[in-house]
Amino acid sequence: MTRLEGRRKTGLSRLAQFIADGKDRSYSDHRKYDLGPGNHLHVSVLSPYTRYRLITEAEIASRSIASSGTQTNEKFLHEVLWRTYWKGYLERRPSIWTSYQKQLTHDLPVELKRQLEAAIIGQTGIDCFDAWIIELKEKGYLHNHARMWFASIWIYTLRLPWYLGAQLFLDYLIDGDPAVNTLSWRWVAGLHTKGKQYLASRDNIARFTKGRFNPVGIAETAFTIEEPEVHPLMPHVPISTIPSASKYTALIIFPDDLTTDLEFIELNQICSEIIIFNPNDEGQKLPDQFRQEAISDTAARLEMDRSMPVRMISSLKKLQQEQGSFIGYSPPVGPCKDQLKMLSNASSIEWLRRPWDEMLWPVATAGFFKFIKAGLPSIRHLIGDNTT
Numbered sequence: 542m543t544r545l546e547g548r549r550k551t552g553l554s555r556l557a558q559f560i561a562d563g564k565d566r567s568y569s570d571h572r573k574y575d576l577g578p579g580n581h582l583h584v585s586v587l588s589p590y591t592r593y594r595l596i597t598e599a600e601i602a603s604r605s606i607a608s609s610g611t612q613t614n615e616k617f618l619h620e621v622l623w624r625t626y627w628k629g630y631l632e633r634r635p636s637i638w639t640s641y642q643k644q645l646t647h648d649l650p651v652e653l654k655r656q657l658e659a660a661i662i663g664q665t666g667i668d669c670f671d672a673w674i675i676e677l678k679e680k681g682y683l684h685n686h687a688r689m690w691f692a693s694i695w696i697y698t699l700r701l702p703w704y705l706g707a708q709l710f711l712d713y714l715i716d717g718d719p720a721v722n723t724l725s726w727r728w729v730a731g732l733h734t735k736g737k738q739y740l741a742s743r744d745n746i747a748r749f750t751k752g753r754f755n756p757v758g759i760a761e762t763a764f765t766i767e768e769p770e771v772h773p774l775m776p777h778v779p780i781s782t783i784p785s786a787s788k789y790t791a792l793i794i795f796p797d798d799l800t801t802d803l804e805f806i807e808l809n810q811i812c813s814e815i816i817i818f819n820p821n822d823e824g825q826k827l828p829d830q831f832r833q834e835a836i837s838d839t840a841a842r843l844e845m846d847r848s849m850p851v852r853m854i855s856s857l858k859k860l861q862q863e864q865g866s867f868i869g870y871s872p873p874v875g876p877c878k879d880q881l882k883m884l885s886n887a888s889s890i891e892w893l894r895r896p897w898d899e900m901l902w903p904v905a906t907a908g909f910f911k912f913i914k915a916g917l918p919s920i921r922h923l924i925g926d927n928t929t
């Protein structure tokens with residue numbers, strides 16, 4: 542896999558090529574094969590772009606449908622919708638995020654600390670796991686099946702806490718996403734569908750890596766992880782998809798949503814400045830590089846395509862003191878939202894929601910297939926799908 546550039550244009554051409562090659566249609570036959578670093582030929586590797594919303598789920602779905610309809614690419618469309626589902630699910634059950642944050646502060650017993658160190662440097666002696674650690678650190682990407690196997694071995698063979706594995710992924714994945722990552726780890730751990738764990742098997746790994754690995758000594762049974770805490774379903778509080786006023790001092794953008802379009806609104810007509818909140822200092826890891834590129838790309842698109850002045854800020858303190866009226870898309874549950882909360886008290890700020898999120902997130906209350914059933918009419922309406 543060549544290094545992924547954090548540019549919308551690159552993501553869009555990657556998507557166009559994937560569809561032109563018919564890979565959205567052959568996806569269901571081949572997607573489970575992990576052929577190794579540089580060889581992820583049957584999946585799109587678009588997740589870093591959708592994570593930061595350089596490309597939206599709606600764009601992927603509508604372009605795939607325009608080219609392939611909805612029958613042969615159904616599996617691909619479903620996978621795209623998993624992201625929406627996980628994000629909506631965390632919106633409705635935000636205590637999962639706060640409880641995960643709290644767990645990360647727990648101390649580990651000495652024996653587990655040793656086990657953790659061996660896992661992180663890829664010295665467990667389990668061939669596939671040790672190779673995935675290297676791929677994770679060097680490429681910032683793992684195939685979905687590898688992520689599932691990795692998480693399963695982490696939890697049931699190495700007996701390490703799921704939340705530390707989730708944290709490791711967030712640190713190294715270019716697409717590291719608070720909702721998708723936390724909830725996927727919980728799904729493997731049997732905490733999403735209570736009591737239904739995902740257990741990786743040696744045969745399955747050997748088969749879907751085409752014999753690259755033959756792991757010895759991985760757990761043959763899963764165990765139940767107790768979670769005393771209940772994560773209540775919070776009521777859906779509707780958020781408007783269109784602004785209430787005709788003029789604002791500035792639009793606020795942050796890394797969770799770098800699609801610069803305000804849907805249905807001409808940006809230049811409602812504000813004269815764009816503020817990009819970039820809470821992270823430039824780091825050395827691949828995810829930091831991708832995110833910084835994505836932010837620079839967003840600033841360049843706004844300045845060039847829209848002729849809008851862009852101001853970058855890394856702290857919200859100054860903005861708190863400004864007497865402006867701001868508008869932006871409501872941040873999803875995660876670290877960015879945790880920081881942006883401080884702004885809501887001090888300044889006049891109106892949060893909107895993209896129609897996609899406002900219609901689909903509220904129905905992510907139970908399992909994925911219920912979500913699809915409940916959301917399908919909205920999805921078809923939003924992407925203008927008239928196929929039967």
Ligand SMILES: Cc1cc2nc3c(=O)[nH]c(=O)nc-3n(C[C@H](O)[C@H](O)[C@H](O)COP(=O)(O)OP(=O)(O)OC[C@H]3O[C@@H](n4cnc5c(N)ncnc54)[C@H](O)[C@@H]3O)c2cc1C
Binds near residue numbers: 585591723
């Ligand atoms: C333990 C674990 C942790 C994960 N952590 C993350 C994470 O931090 N960030 C992240 O973006 N994905 C995460 N995933 C989901 C999934 O593995 C990746 O989104 C997918 O592998 C990305 O590769 P791709 O773009 O080639 O996907 P494709 O197979 O080409 O799918 C197309 C698009 O659909 C979406 N998608 C596909 N599979 C999933 C899925 N299972 N859940 C949600 N969306 C999906 C992505 O936006 C992806 O770009 C995790 C999965 C597991 C099992």
